[in-house]
Amino acid sequence: xxxxxxxxxxxxxLMIFAVFILFSFVFQFQPGKTVTTxxxxxxxxxxxxxxxxxxxxxxxxxxxxxxxxxxxxxxESGVKGIVLVILLAMLQAGxxxxxxxxxxxxxxxxxxxxxxxIYLGAFxxxxxxxxxxxxGYLGIEFSLxxxxxxxxxxxxxxxxxxxxxxxxHFKVNALE
Amino acid sequence: xxxxxxxxRNRWRDPSKQEHNEGKDVSNNAVxxxxxxxxxxxxxxxxxxxxxxxxxxxxxxxxxxVLPPFLNILVLVSLLIYLIPPSVxxxxxxxxxxxxxxxxxxxxxxxxxxxxxISYPIAAGLIQQGxxxxxxxxxxxxxxxxxxxxxxxxIKYFGRRVAIxxxxxxxxxxxxxxxxxxxxx
Numbered sequence: 001x002x003x004x005x006x007x008x009x010x011x012x013x014l015m016i017f018a019v020f021i022l023f024s025f026v027f028q029f030q031p032g033k034t035v036t037t038x039x040x041x042x043x044x045x046x047x048x049x050x051x052x053x054x055x056x057x058x059x060x061x062x063x064x065x066x067x068x069x070x071x072x073x074x075x076e077s078g079v080k081g082i083v084l085v086i087l088l089a090m091l092q093a094g095x096x097x098x099x100x101x102x103x104x105x106x107x108x109x110x111x112x113x114x115x116x117x118i119y120l121g122a123f124x125x126x127x128x129x130x131x132x133x134x135x136g137y138l139g140i141e142f143s144l145x146x147x148x149x150x151x152x153x154x155x156x157x158x159x160x161x162x163x164x165x166x167x168x169h170f171k172v173n174a175l176e
Numbered sequence: 177x178x179x180x181x182x183x184x185r186n187r188w189r190d191p192s193k194q195e196h197n198e199g200k201d202v203s204n205n206a207v208x209x210x211x212x213x214x215x216x217x218x219x220x221x222x223x224x225x226x227x228x229x230x231x232x233x234x235x236x237x238x239x240x241x242v243l244p245p246f247l248n249i250l251v252l253v254s255l256l257i258y259l260i261p262p263s264v265x266x267x268x269x270x271x272x273x274x275x276x277x278x279x280x281x282x283x284x285x286x287x288x289x290x291x292x293x294i295s296y297p298i299a300a301g302l303i304q305q306g307x308x309x310x311x312x313x314x315x316x317x318x319x320x321x322x323x324x325x326x327x328x329x330x331i332k333y334f335g336r337r338v339a340i341x342x343x344x345x346x347x348x349x350x351x352x353x354x355x356x357x358x359x360x361x
Contacts, residue, residue, distance in 0.1 A: 010244035017251045031258060039254035042297065046250065048206035051239050052213040058235025059220050062227045093238070095291060097326045100333045117342065124321045124346070129238075130292045136205050137296040138303070138312075145360045146313060146353060153349040154321075160345065165338065173333055 053132040057093070060128060066091055074110035082155065085115045089122035093130075099123040107172035114162040116172070121154025242293055249294045253301045266306030277311040282351055285318030289325045310358020317350035 008015075017039075024032025069088045076084055085106070092099070099120055106116050126147065135143045220228040269277045290298070299312045322343050323330065330339040 010248070013248045013251055014244070035254050035258045038257055039250060042250045042254060043247075045205070046246065046297075049209040050242075050246070051236075052206075052209040054239040054242075055213050055232060055235040056209075056216055057238060058233070059216050059228065059231040061234050062231040063220065095289070095326075096320070096323055097329050100330060104333065120342070121321070121346075125317070127292075130320075132209075133293050133296045134316075136209070137300040141361060142309065142313070142357065145357045146317070149353045149356045150317070150349070153352060154346075157342075157345045157349060161338075161342065164341065168337075170338065171335075173335075175332055 049136045050133070053129065053136065056132065057129045060091065064091055070105070070109075073106055073115075077112065081112070081115050082118055082158075085111065085119040086122040086126065089119050090126050090128050092123055092127055096120070096124050101175075104172045104174055112162065113165050113170050114158040116158075117161040118155055118158035121150070121157055125150045125154070245291065245294055246297075249297055253297050257301055257305060260305065262306045265302060269302060269307035269311045271308040271310075273308070273311065277308065278314055278351070278354065281311045281315035281354070282318050282347070285315040285350070286322040286347060287324045288319065289323065290319060292320060295319055308358060309361040310354055313357035313361075314351060314354025317353045318347065321346040321350045 020032060021036050021039075023029065024036060066088065069084055069091075072084055073081075073088065088102075089099075092102070102123075103116050103120060106119055111119075131143055131147070134146075217228065217232075220231065267273065268280060273280075295316065299316055302312050302315075303309065324343070327339060327343060330342070333339070334342070
């Protein structure tokens, strides 16, 4: 019983909404019909690019070897090291707290404090799937402006954190 | 997020903004994403058939995972667009909202934990209803870069001092990004 509920839970609101649409059309409830039109338009908007975006992301996933980039992390320093961590961050997906375990991995591999925080910055704002959705919804100008302003800022934060933590025995803890 | 064709609900609309919205039209998006997708798929298929199919499967699975929450948020946004008049949105989050608009955006963005892909339809809806780019950019950047709810978890990884410092610095950066993006657009 509970299992069944778990399975349909993501769709509960959609089912209620479907009933609402049906009701609106049967009883000629004008606000309901207007909401339905808006919903229909946003579905069309979504379905015309999101699935294709995910196919692109899937292809990236199989062609760009994350493991090979990870292998070089920690050995490369300077600009090359920064580019590598940003690249690695861009290939990820998911919420920011998913980046903390990776930060631990980077720390273990000997990445600098600077690069660990640049990684977190890039993870939060430069992930490719996220950029794809952002461009689709807010336009390329928005994404470009945001990215170009963000990049120097979180690289700056990386340097700032390194300077701040220089003599403070910085470490990343593993969570079990 | 497009306006309803009858346009009844959209009483308030800046004509210049509407033109801007029409610029990134549905069909426009579709053309770009579909062509990139087709070209990449073709090249990939030519190079390695099995890898390509594996990529398709991965992409499809990711899409399947985001679909239910995505549809839910589209329902919510459709309802809110109807229920919240554009005049309210533009008053609190519009170009003239000033410090208040930024504060609301930065606060809500920092505290809430909305998955990125879900936050974009909300952002687009806000802009459509009269919120300014600067305010929406501030909301988006704080949402992405600052995590008050996840702070306890972050403290476990990095320690209290580092986690708080990172969030404070990111908050400052996020507000700067919002302001600059607002100035540019």
